[in-house]
Structure formats: structure tokens, C-alpha cells
Amino acid sequence: MARTRRAETPTARARGAEPDAFAVRLDAGAALRAVAGFALTLGVWFAFSAPYEGTLAAAAQVLVRTFESPAVTTLESTPGEIHVERSDFPADSGRPGLPAADTHFNFVLLGALFALAPHPLRPENFKRFWIAAVLLWVVHVVALVFEIESLYATRLGPWSAEHYGAAARNFWAAGFHFYQILGRFAAPFALWWGVGRPAAPTAARAGKGAGKG
Amino acid sequence: MKAIPEAKSSNRRSALFLARFVVLLVAFYLIVASHPVNDAVIVPFTAAVARVSAVVLNVFGEKVQVHGTELRSERFAVEIENGCNGVETALLFGAAVLAFPAPWRRRLLGLLLGFLAIQLINLVRVVTLFWVGAHRPALFGPSHTVLWQSIVVLCGVLLFLLWASREARARSAAKEVADGSNAPR
Numbered sequence: 001m002a003r004t005r006r007a008e009t010p011t012a013r014a015r016g017a018e019p020d021a022f023a024v025r026l027d028a029g030a031a032l033r034a035v036a037g038f039a040l041t042l043g044v045w046f047a048f049s050a051p052y053e054g055t056l057a058a059a060a061q062v063l064v065r066t067f068e069s070p071a072v073t074t075l076e077s078t079p080g081e082i083h084v085e086r087s088d089f090p091a092d093s094g095r096p097g098l099p100a101a102d103t104h105f106n107f108v109l110l111g112a113l114f115a116l117a118p119h120p121l122r123p124e125n126f127k128r129f130w131i132a133a134v135l136l137w138v139v140h141v142v143a144l145v146f147e148i149e150s151l152y153a154t155r156l157g158p159w160s161a162e163h164y165g166a167a168a169r170n171f172w173a174a175g176f177h178f179y180q181i182l183g184r185f186a187a188p189f190a191l192w193w194g195v196g197r198p199a200a201p202t203a204a205r206a207g208k209g210a211g212k213g
Numbered sequence: 214m215k216a217i218p219e220a221k222s223s224n225r226r227s228a229l230f231l232a233r234f235v236v237l238l239v240a241f242y243l244i245v246a247s248h249p250v251n252d253a254v255i256v257p258f259t260a261a262v263a264r265v266s267a268v269v270l271n272v273f274g275e276k277v278q279v280h281g282t283e284l285r286s287e288r289f290a291v292e293i294e295n296g297c298n299g300v301e302t303a304l305l306f307g308a309a310v311l312a313f314p315a316p317w318r319r320r321l322l323g324l325l326l327g328f329l330a331i332q333l334i335n336l337v338r339v340v341t342l343f344w345v346g347a348h349r350p351a352l353f354g355p356s357h358t359v360l361w362q363s364i365v366v367l368c369g370v371l372l373f374l375l376w377a378s379r380e381a382r383a384r385s386a387a388k389e390v391a392d393g394s395n396a397p398r
Contacts (some may be wrong), residue, residue: 014248025381026374042359105359112367131362169281181295182238184306185366195230 030116037115041108052107053077053100055137060144075149084148096155098147104140106184107133113192125196132191139187143179148175226314233312241304244287256282262332264340266293275347285337289347295344296362301334302369303328309373315380323376327369334368377383 057075060082064115065071074085081097090096109162149172155163158167244250259282267284270277277286282293295301306327310320338361346353 026371026378031371034367034371038363045359088295089231105363107365111372142296178239178242181246181301182242182304185301186235186238189305189309189370190234193227208357
């Protein structure tokens with residue numbers, strides 16, 4: 001404990017010590033805030049999953065159709081699932097449904113990480129949280145596009161083989177698999193690290209603030 | 214005058230950490246997703262997770278049998294798949310620890326202790342989920358997909374932050390000692 005305090009003394013900062021990019025702090029208070037943030041974000045996630053999935057389906061549909069010729073894909077979200085409809089599917093064939101929660105439940109993790117901040121409800125922290133949340137939404141849309149393309153490339157039998165070459169099949173399937181295995185867990189952490197952690201004090205700011213604790 | 218280059222340098226090192234983290238994740242993914250590694254390491258490891266989980270569940274009177282990676286009782290059966298064996302969280306933790314600037318000995322110790330802690334948390338997850346599936350089946354879906362996956366990954370991230378904060382403290386202290394011994398008297 002004593003060593004921690006010494007490392008953060010105003011004297012040390014005022015000397016113009018270089019800001020530490022890796023100044024990570026985790027204490028019991030931060031862990032408790034993370035648990036509270038987790039519970040709170042889980043509640044928000046349950047309450048707003050359905051409309052959120054609607055925005056993902058709409059954005060992913062635009063992206064998929066942009067690269068389709070003719071544009072035939074329509075995505076419809078029902079609570080918990082996103083249904084893939086193609087106007088060239090035979091009328092009597094089944095429509096694939098994609099489990100939506102698997103794609104975006106990592107939002108809960110993002111909320112928990114932002115709650116680690118010493119003052120999580122400060123406007124500055126909220127601003128960073130919303131920037132990260134928008135970036136995570138983009139990640140979700142891209143992941144959904146990969147999931148749909150992976151479905152087209154590998155799960156529609158002869159139709160897949162006819163329309164997707166080996167390289168395309170591997171690209172879409174591996175991209176989606178990477179998201180499923182590691183990407184969906186890594187994304188909130190990377191966004192929090194890049195956007196969410198409070199900025200390290202610069203020498204000038206630290207010097208100004210020296211003595212205020 | 215000095216602050217801007219220092220802040221830039223700090224941001225650059227933070228970005229470098231992220232870049233190393235992502236590169237390591239992709240490398241780990243390529244290794245564990247390959248068939249030989251999956252068949253020779255991941256599947257036997259998952260079967261071991263199933264066996265240990267069965268031992269714990271039987272201690273609590275669930276009368277569970279193990280078939281490969283499947284846990285089965287009279288009330289419920291579940292297959293432990295990739296994503297449920299704690300390996301993903303361990304890889305995430307490993308990539309972060311290896312990307313973080315620290316002496317190799319401390320990194321290796323962190324990897325070992327972190328892996329054990331993550332597996333312990335995952336064991337609690339598998340046992341709890343099996344119990345929920347057997348006794349509260351309606352809650353199994355959300356517990357499996359959202360709750361426990363997030364909890365295990367959050368624990369992995371918190372373990373990394375705990376290790377990293379100790380590491381950062383040690384570095385700050387060492388730096389201050391060095392600065393102190395170089396300071397003019």
C-alpha cells in the first residue's frame with residue numbers, strides 16, 4: 001500500500017514523471033463497482049435487447065445488400081432471433097434464424113468495465129462509455145454480416161458451393177468463428193482499454209494539480 | 214512543453230499494447246482452431262473438465278455420468294463444447310498478460326495462476342449450469358448464454374487487471390527508487 005501511495009505522490013508527478021500508459025488500478029472498490037455495473041447493464045440489456053436487435057438487423061441488411069447483385073436479402077428481427085429471408089429462396093423452404101443474443105450480450109461486459117472507473121457516473125466517463133457503445137454496435141453489425149455470409153457460404157449445400165469459392169468460404173466462416181470464440185469477448189475489453197480508461201496524467205496537468213491530491 | 218510528447222508516448226505505448234493483444238489473440242485463434250490442436254489438446258482437455266465437473270456434481274448427489282465431453286443424469290444432459298471449457302477466457306487472459314510489459318518470470322507466474330483461477334471459476338459455472346438445467350430448466354438458456362459467459366470473461370478481465378495493477382505498482386516503485394538514487398543531493 002505504502003509503495004502505491006509513494007508512486008502517486010504529487011511530488012513524484014510534479015517532477016514531471018512520464019505518464020504511465022499502463023497505470024492500471026484494481027482494488028476492492030473497483031471490483032464492487034464492476035459487479036454493480038454488470039448487474040445494472042444486464043438489466044438494461046434485457047430491457048432493450050429487442051429494439052437493439054432491430055437496429056442491428058436494419059444496418060446489417062444495408063451492408064449485405066450493398067454487396068449483393070441482385071439485392072435479395074431481408075433481415076427480420078424477432079425477440080432473440082434474426083431471421084434471414086431471401087427473395088430467391090423457394091417458397092416452401094425453411095428460413096434460417098440466427099440467435100441474436102450470442103452476438104451482442106458482450107454489451108454487459110462493456111458496462112461492467114466502464115463501472116471500474118473511480119467515479120463511473122461522471123459525465124466524462126459516460127461520454128466515453130457511449131463512444132465505446134457506438135463502436136461496439138459497429139462491431140455487432142459487422143459480426144452479423146459475417147454470420148450471414150458464413151451461413152450463405154457454408155450451410156446452403158450445393159447453392160453455397162456454386163456461389164462461394166474456397167477462399168470466400170474460409171474468409172467468412174473463419175471471421176465469424178473468430179468472433180464467436182474470441183472476438184466477442186475481446187471487443188469490449190479492447191474498446192474499454194482504448195476509449196474508456198481515464199487518460200494518464202500529463203506532466204503539465206499533474207504539475208497544476210499537484211497538492212490537490 | 215514536455216507534456217505533449219509524454220502524453221503521445223503514453224498513448225503510443227497503450228496502442229502498442231492493444232496491437233500486441235490483438236495479434237496474440239489472432240495467433241492463439243489460429244492455433245486452437247486448427248484440427249490437430251483441437252483434437253489432440255482441446256477435446257481431451259474439455260473431457261477432463263467434464264470429468265472433474267461430474268466428480269463435484271456427484272458430491273452434491275446429482276448422480277452424473279460422463280461420456281466424453283457429455284454430462285448426463287436422469288434429469289438432464291449437457292455437452293460441454295468449445296466456449297464452455299474456460300479456454301477462451303484463458304486465451305484472452307493470456308494474450309493480455311503477454312502483451313503487457315513485465316518480466317518474463319512474473320508473466321509466467323501470472324499465466325499459471327490466472328489459468329488455474331479461470332478454470333476454477335469455469336468449474337463453478339459448469340456445475341451451476343448443470344444444476345440449473347436439472348432443477349430449473351427454464352432458466353438454463355439465459356444463464357448459459359448471457360449470465361455465465363459474461364461472468365467468466367469478466368472474472369478473466371478482472372484477474373488480468375489485478376495482475377497488471379500489481380505489476381504497475383512494482384514498476385512505479387522501482388522507477389521511483391531509481392529516480393531517487395539519481396537525484397542530486
